[in-house]
Amino acid sequence: MNIQLNSASSTPLYIQLKLSIREKILTGELPEQFKLPSERQLAQRLQIHRNTVVKAYEALISEGLVASSQKPRGYFVLNPFNEQGTKNNEPTFFSSADKNFNYRFTNEQNSFEVLYRSSHTNEGISFGGVLINREVIPVKYLKEIMQEIIDGENLEPFWFCDSQGTEVLRQNIAEMLFSRNIYVKPRNIQVIGETYEAIHNIALMYLNPGDHVVIEEPALPAIVNIFLHVGAKPLFVPIKQDGIQIDVLEKLVCQYKPKLIYTMPNYQNPSTCTMDIDTRKRLLKCARSYNIPIIEDDSLHEFNYKDARIPSLFFMDNSNSVIYLDTAGLSFYPGARLGYLVAPDNVIKTYQRIVNKNQLFLNSTSQYLWAKFFEKGFYEQHAVFLKEYYQKKRDLMCRCLQEVPEITFTTPEGGLCVWGELERELNDTQFAALCEKMGLQIMPGSFFFSQGNVGKNYLRLSFSSAPDEEIVEGVSLLKKAIAAFKFRNGPSA
DSSP states (O other): OOOOOOTTSSSOHHHHHHHHHHHHHHTTSSOTTOBOOOHHHHHHHHTOOHHHHHHHHHHHHHTTSEEEEETTEEEEEOOTTOTTOOOSSOOOOOOHHHHHHHHHHHHHHHHHHHHHHHHHHOSSEEOSSOOOOGGGSOHHHHHHHHHHHHHSSOOGGGSOOOTTOOHHHHHHHHHHHHTTTOOOOGGGEEEESOHHHHHHHHHHHHOOTTOEEEEEESOOHHHHHHHHHTTOEEEEEEEETTEEOHHHHHHHHHHHOOSEEEEOOSSOTTTOOOOOHHHHHHHHHHHHHTTOOEEEEOTTTTOBOSSOOOOOHHHHOSSSOEEEEEESTTTTOGGGOOEEEEOOHHHHHHHHHHHHHHOSOOOHHHHHHHHHHHHTTHHHHHHHHHHHHHHHHHHHHHHHHTTOTTEEOOOOSBSSEEEEEESSOOOHHHHHHHHHHTTEEOEEGGGGOSSSSTTTTEEEEEOSSSOHHHHHHHHHHHHHHHHHHHHHHOTTO
16 A cells, blocks of 8 residues: 655645545545554554554544454445445534634635735736736727717616626526527526625535535635535545546545535636546436536636537536536626526525525626627627637747746646646745745645645646736746755755
């Protein structure tokens, strides 16, 4: 049983050990009834304290993945995939330990937010936040449309609107979705302010404290934090190049019976991976078998750099399992605070009840602006422009990164960032601090992993907001920072 622990990591050794064994069980490397090494044997093998092994085994027992036995004596792998199996742990409400974890992760979220928000104001080069580039805001179109609205006699853009959104906007969104092979009526569309708000409301609809929710990993810390704050227990499923590791997901679903699945099948942020058609079919089949709703986050839909597209989960679904989510913040302008979700009638009605507790109406002006933007044909023109503009930036960053041999990456088919892997593990937060001193802002990979140290040799590099000359200079600074970090920390860094 090959296990590697990193004593220099900020993650406790027992958590590293637990996660390593857990992964081997879920992937089938350690089969049912496999006898694990004794506490003493494993401690000696890994050169760690015996209590570290005890804590790791106890954590695995609490998750129902390992059992302790007296006859025969030892620790044995349980079958987490048996549909007849029962949960060892019934859902519980927040204990103080739950809250401690919640607040600990909030601090991590705060670190992410600090880097993200400084992307707006930092005087250096920013590869940190995924932000709209000021050059792509359709100011010319917006001026024309706004002037029409101001000169017109219609006061609706400045008046109250239904909390579901204006009828004119929902009609236009339904027409726009027709090009995505999503055929819905305006009544099945709910206008939202932003995706985080919608995910939180959906979580309130489906999750009680102690319920499990499936999340792809790496994951945006804000998404994980939303589910933690409603008391849910995340089940993290690794991502690979063709999407979520469906074998692991199916086994976790069988064991834990989660109440919700969150996925970003197109250009997942931060991994940039796209879920292939077969994985989408298996995901839908699994969700249907266990009656689990799926949140499909398609907020990077416009940033596709291939001619072909894979059908959305919403389009492929035939059991009303999918809630489709999109935002105009990156494709229109962020100040609009405009997005939407698509769902069956009963979901929309329930969502409305939650929304009405917190707000009376939405931003009418932004809705009329986008509706006019679409009706005049500006939306289609702008979508073509966005694809060409950001594809050039992606190509430029990837060409520059090819000159940095210490970083490996796959050219993303869409999205606004590159997910790079360093040749060896390092303290990514220290490395990011060094980069910032040199005038370059990057996003450490460990921010996207709620537990463990597996993300410490990854970097998320966004090409969305930097001018071309800054992309070239920024990658050059990145290369210099790697060399400086190697020299400072020696060969074992």
